[in-house]
Amino acid sequence: MFTETDCADEHCALSPPQAAYQSRPAKASRTQVRCSSCSMRSACMPSGFSAPDLTRFDAIVSATRLVKRGDALYRTNDPFQSIYAVRAGSFKTVVMHRDGREQVIGFHLAGEVLGLDGVYTEHHSSDAIALEDSSVCIIPYVLLEQMCAESKALQQQVLRTMSGEIVRESSLMMLLGTMSAEQRVANFLLNLSSRMQARGYSPNEFNLRMTREEMGNYLGMKLETVSRMFSKFQRDGLVQTRGKQIRIVDIEALERV
Amino acid sequence: MFTETDCADEHCALSPPQAAYQSRPAKASRTQVRCSSCSMRSACMPSGFSAPDLTRFDAIVSATRLVKRGDALYRTNDPFQSIYAVRAGSFKTVVMHRDGREQVIGFHLAGEVLGLDGVYTEHHSSDAIALEDSSVCIIPYVLLEQMCAESKALQQQVLRTMSGEIVRESSLMMLLGTMSAEQRVANFLLNLSSRMQARGYSPNEFNLRMTREEMGNYLGMKLETVSRMFSKFQRDGLVQTRGKQIRIVDIEALERV
DNA sequence: CGCGCACTTGAAGCCAATCAAATCGGGTGG
């Protein structure tokens, strides 16, 4: 929900280099962006918004921010002020263990929301790192809260989004708690595939924006194991990979794993 | 948040058997219960509620329901109508894999909320099973939504609760993704310990309400492994166990694991 | 061109799962 994109870019790096990327702390750009004309809108705001709702919402989402590959949108313990919608690019969110090991909580594509973890304590409890040069819409939380009191549709949407995050995390726990390495990787690819499809890309062929290690940190396994599973799927004719390029050859077989 | 208990019972089974337990689908009892006089209130509604807020909230939480040990409060795909606050007793929430393996998503003690997963699709995405004879406060979601539009404090509280659930699940993912069996069990005991303490019980000595298998399904391991870790901690003088009774002897050592 | 980083692949080791058996404990019926 809540994203805006006026550029129909390739969901990879930001399309034209309209401005030099800023380093943190970055000033947000105030170029007029509009949800009403955003190409991510269908992914971002699943219907139900009336025209006046949309107009009001446009008003509070007046800024965007560019985040360079590898940079943080926010970090653990940063004070919570806004949630973000990915306009273009992609992010990972990560929680760190004291010993340095990290668990990737999620990968976030264009049209998805980031930062809801901060509502609880008013501080973020994870790091959000850009996997590529990316841009986000900034949604100041106090304004969102305020608008929720005024618009029933928006309130419902916010609650639904939060609940969706809870459900998403539940199924990741299922994956981490009960599945074999092979099943985890298959599951991961299928999940990415359907999300790519929902964004209008081919579900069978796309680019992985994260490293094997990041996938491993997401799936609860080592990068070598991820690599081995990719090789195995390739041997068995389920996928074809070349580095970060992936082509899903036999989606049904992948589902049966 | 949102629990009520007028009986200061032993956080285990329901205190006096005031009524025969009903089987599902159960009619909710309409005995007058009040958040304002609820012993779980501090755990349930972390301050910030004005007197009028509280009164209004009392009005929508007018019913409770008894759930017998082993029975479901709701099941996956049940239509979502209410969220629940545990008044007395305890629950597990579970998601099932197609092959029958199950992942326990959480254990819920008195004063904790259940059912937020249902907001997303208007159907529950997990089963909630009572670990012992328990009772819950029923909070009809449509009324809650409505009241959220009227009370800023309540709206904030609901959003915070949801966010808290997201954060809680994140740290469980961290556990499942990165920790050894030993660390998982230690972590689990410490977590329970602090929650018992928050409820006014001894943090060092309490009853485990779930079986070894349920702990294993929560921690992503087999019941035998859970048992072995308990034995190991006992050998090393960190805890003493006798069946479901547990006494934490060396909490610092447990934290260092 | 060559450096560094990401990735692949092989071999060995280890932790947790599996299989198996014994014990405990609570509840029941004789």
Added chain:
DNA sequence: CCACCCGATTTGATTGGCTTCAAGTGCGCG
């Protein structure tokens, strides 16, 4: 009250899957 039963738990022996360690390859970029 006691014998018995069944589920829960503990413990041991073995297996297997994933990690660890190590070496080598591929590739983008300065």
